[in-house]
Amino acid sequence: MQPAFSVIFLTTLIGMGQGVFLAIYTEHVYSVLNVVQQSNNSQFYVIGSVVALGLLVLGLFASFFHLGHPERAWRAATMWRTSWLSREVIVLPIVMFFVFVYAVLHFFEFNIVLITFGSIDVNLSLVIGAVATLTVFALYICTAMIYASLKFLQEWHCVLTVLNYTLLGSASGFTATALLSFYTQADKFNFYLGWSLVLLVLAFISRIASLYRNRRLRPISTVQTAIGIRHNQIKQKSMGFMGGAVNTRDFFHGKTRLFIRSIKQIFIWLLFIVPLCIMTLTFYSPSYEMIGLAMISMYLGLLAERWYFFADANHPQNIYYQVIS
Amino acid sequence: MKQYKTSKQLALVIDLNVCVGCHACVTNCKEWNTSGSAGALSDDNPYDKDPTGTFFNRVQTYEIGEYPKTETIHFPKSCLHCEEPPCVPVCPTGASYKREEDGIVLVDYDKCIGCRYCSWACPYGAREIDEHQKVMKKCTLCVDRIYDTDLPEEERKPACVLACPTSARLFGDVHDPDSEVSEAIREQGGYQLMPEWGSKPSNHYLPRRKQKVKHSPEELERVDNPLKKEDYQAEDSAGPSLDDVTSW
Numbered sequence: 001m002q003p004a005f006s007v008i009f010l011t012t013l014i015g016m017g018q019g020v021f022l023a024i025y026t027e028h029v030y031s032v033l034n035v036v037q038q039s040n041n042s043q044f045y046v047i048g049s050v051v052a053l054g055l056l057v058l059g060l061f062a063s064f065f066h067l068g069h070p071e072r073a074w075r076a077a078t079m080w081r082t083s084w085l086s087r088e089v090i091v092l093p094i095v096m097f098f099v100f101v102y103a104v105l106h107f108f109e110f111n112i113v114l115i116t117f118g119s120i121d122v123n124l125s126l127v128i129g130a131v132a133t134l135t136v137f138a139l140y141i142c143t144a145m146i147y148a149s150l151k152f153l154q155e156w157h158c159v160l161t162v163l164n165y166t167l168l169g170s171a172s173g174f175t176a177t178a179l180l181s182f183y184t185q186a187d188k189f190n191f192y193l194g195w196s197l198v199l200l201v202l203a204f205i206s207r208i209a210s211l212y213r214n215r216r217l218r219p220i221s222t223v224q225t226a227i228g229i230r231h232n233q234i235k236q237k238s239m240g241f242m243g244g245a246v247n248t249r250d251f252f253h254g255k256t257r258l259f260i261r262s263i264k265q266i267f268i269w270l271l272f273i274v275p276l277c278i279m280t281l282t283f284y285s286p287s288y289e290m291i292g293l294a295m296i297s298m299y300l301g302l303l304a305e306r307w308y309f310f311a312d313a314n315h316p317q318n319i320y321y322q323v324i325s
Numbered sequence: 326m327k328q329y330k331t332s333k334q335l336a337l338v339i340d341l342n343v344c345v346g347c348h349a350c351v352t353n354c355k356e357w358n359t360s361g362s363a364g365a366l367s368d369d370n371p372y373d374k375d376p377t378g379t380f381f382n383r384v385q386t387y388e389i390g391e392y393p394k395t396e397t398i399h400f401p402k403s404c405l406h407c408e409e410p411p412c413v414p415v416c417p418t419g420a421s422y423k424r425e426e427d428g429i430v431l432v433d434y435d436k437c438i439g440c441r442y443c444s445w446a447c448p449y450g451a452r453e454i455d456e457h458q459k460v461m462k463k464c465t466l467c468v469d470r471i472y473d474t475d476l477p478e479e480e481r482k483p484a485c486v487l488a489c490p491t492s493a494r495l496f497g498d499v500h501d502p503d504s505e506v507s508e509a510i511r512e513q514g515g516y517q518l519m520p521e522w523g524s525k526p527s528n529h530y531l532p533r534r535k536q537k538v539k540h541s542p543e544e545l546e547r548v549d550n551p552l553k554k555e556d557y558q559a560e561d562s563a564g565p566s567l568d569d570v571t572s573w
Contacts, residue, residue, distance in 0.1 A: 001445070068439015068459025075418035075436055082414035085442050089417060149415070152448045152522050220521050221448065223387075227400050228516045228530055231389045237397070240351070240383035243376030246453040250444065316519065317450025320385065320402060 001153075002250050003310035009062035011143055012172070012302045014092065015165060017055030018136040019173010020180075021099050023192055024048035025129045032126060034119075036191055042106040044185045045125075048177055049103030055176075056096050084149050088142035095139050098132035140166040147313075154217050155313040160210040167203035168271075168305065172298055174199055175275065179295050182288045189286060197279050200298075204272040207305070211264070214312060221316040236323040247321050253311040263308045271301025329409060334428035335466055336499045336527035337486070338506045338515060339401050342534050343493040346384055346399030353488035354382040354403070354464075361469050363434055367456045379453045381464040382485055396533060401494070403485070404451040404464035405518060405526030406430050412443040412452060421461070428500075428527060429468055434460045448522050466496075499527055 024045050030036045064070040076089040105111070105125040113121045144165035147156040178192035223234045239248075253260070278294040358381055359366040368378035382403040389396040406423075410430050413421045420436035421443050423429070432443075432452075437460040444452040444461060452463045467483035470476065480487065486494045497506035506529070509515060515529035 066440060068441075068454065069437065072418070072436070072438045075420075076438055076440070077417075079414075079417050079419045083417045083442075085415065085440065086417035146442070150411075150446055152411075153445070221519050225519050225521055227387060227398070228518055229387070229389060229398065229532070233389065233391055235388045236385065237388050238386040240348075240385045240402075241380070243370075243378070245377060245380070246444070246456070247450045250441065250454075251450065315445070315450075316448040320450055 001310045001313045001315055002253055003307045004066055006062050006065035008303055008306040008310070010059045010066070011165070012169075012299070012306055013055050013059035013062060014139070014143070015169025016172040016176055016299075016302075017052045017059060018095065018139060019170040020048055020052040020055065020177050021095075021102075021132060021136055021173070022170055023174040023177035023195065024052075025102075025133055026195065027188055027191060028126065028129055030191070032120060032122075037187065041185065041188075042109050044181065044188075045106040046103050047180060047184060049099050049106070051176070051180060052099050052173075053096060053103070056092065056099070060092060084142055084145040088139065088146060091135060091139045091142050095132065095135045098128060098135055102128050102132055137166070140169060147309075152221065152316050153313045154220065155214045156309075158210065158213060160206060160213065163206045164203065164210060164309075167199055167206055168302060171196055171199035171203045172302055175279070175291070175295050175298055179288075179291050182286070182291060186286075190283065193279060193283055193291070197276065197283070200272065200276055200279070204276070207272070219314065219316070221319060223319050226316070226319045236320075239321045239323055242324055245321075247317060251315040251318050251321075255311065260308070260311055263304050263311070267301045267304035267308055269301070270297045271305050275301070329413075329423050329428075331408075331423070331425055331428040332500065333426065333498050334406070334408065334500045334527050335471070335497070336406055336428070336506065336529065337403070337466070337483070338495040338497075338499075338509050338529045338531060340493045340495070340509070340513075340531040341398055341400065342531060343491045344384075344399045344401060345491055345493075346386055346397075347490065348384050349488040349490060350401055350485035350494060351380065351382050351384055353484040355380055357467060357470065357484035358465070363469075364458060366462065367458075369456070377456075379455050379462055381453075381462070398533065401485075402449070402451070403528070404430060404466075405449060405524075405528040406464075406466060408525035408527055409523060411522065411524050412447045415442050415446040417442065427498075429466050430463070431465055431468065432461050432463060434458065434462075437461050448519055448524070449526075471496075499529070 027036065028041070028045060031038045031041065064073065067073060076086055079086040080090055102125060105128060111123040111125060113123050114127060115122045141162055144162040147153070148158060148161040151157045174192055174196040178189060178196055181189050181192050224230060275294040275298045278290050282290045282294065355366060366379045370376045371378065382401060385400045385402060387398045387400055389398055406429055410423055413423050413430065417440065418436050418438055420433045422431060422433065424431060439454060439459040439461065441454055441461065444454065452461050455462045471481050471483065473481060482496050486496045495506050495509055497504040499506050499510065501507060509531060510529045513531045513534065515531050517526045517529060
């Protein structure tokens, strides 16, 4: 496929935004359960939620550049029964709404205790956060299923696609939160950093697994099934036109094999290896510059990873467009 | 998965045995569909460097086999109006739909947001976005023509079918077992493209068919030839013929 930067920014930015929310809410739950030291974190929850909202809004903004008619975008919410894209369009504002409510509750420190289990107070923001977390996971699934549901794009049609979107989004979000917490919430820095490391390692394993899987794929559609002629030697002599068409531009990256391979190496290093090394070092000697560097490397790597994700998918329609003349 | 059940399913049957690859169907398709009420089909730099444009129909050419034992196949390709169109359920706005009354898959240009997701979901590459109107377009099976009562009845067919000089394109209802298209599919080995994805294309293709007549020696020489029964031997007879005897 031809990677579209609007979609690359959409998926990476909202993924990170969702991850930031997951990070602050995880810390919130841990502190309620007394797993981490309790402190008055409301201010940080507000900052985190606002950053998460900002990333979600930026992602949504980027998505409009993919549309031919952005003024009709509201119509995209109508076919949620069958279309994952429609489901994403519905879930994204719901996530934004609950993250916003979560931020407002913390901003006004509106902590009504709804129920008490022993020494644990379940207040309203905890419940709203739980609902928001569910919607965040629903959004990861919707976003990834847009691609994973297309069965003839064999590289995407796999549960690993959903896992990768979820893990990569979460890992980048936790890292961003670690960066945010460095000055404002220094005692929780290692908590966020530790989770980032765990998630990034899991994402690394899952992404390598999908690379391994995709390398071994055999195309189900061939030129034989495409034109229905059973012969081992079929050569296209003409695709029917000598100029360009959407079919020759939208479905193929148009880059050399070397370029594609180098993008793969770039994302493996920038997204996984470099941040993993830096963050492990940062774990022992915290430094704002170091975690900032890890974040930059990770986001650049994430852009390369998403670019590769799109370029890697072989659309069967390309079988019909092999030879110009 | 939604099941699309239509009583009628209009479709094309394309005879690869007859198609000569003249591109008349492509030209007439473009002409009709660029002149309709939906507005022109994109055509940028048609006579210049890097021409590009939207077409609903293409004729491709394939060489089968190895020289000198080769066959050239001209292969027209347009939207196949699948019975289970994978492009329809993915559309987030409902702009892409399959008509219940005749099974034609259409795009409502006023609802389309131009997200291109349906074109990703079509394994055949039948959908092309119009770069100027920014909406997805595809073959409509000339829906604005086939029901037009202002036209004489024999002209109420898709433009490509009317243009074909060799009658390689048949048009009709593939759900009606008595229609010309159903009969052609049934009796001449009609098949679908990429059956592996379960999209069940309504358009069918008829394969190359070699018209060879086999004759056995028995067919060329009558076994019950009466001359043989009388043991008639015209030539190689050693003795004098009747003519010789009576010549004097």
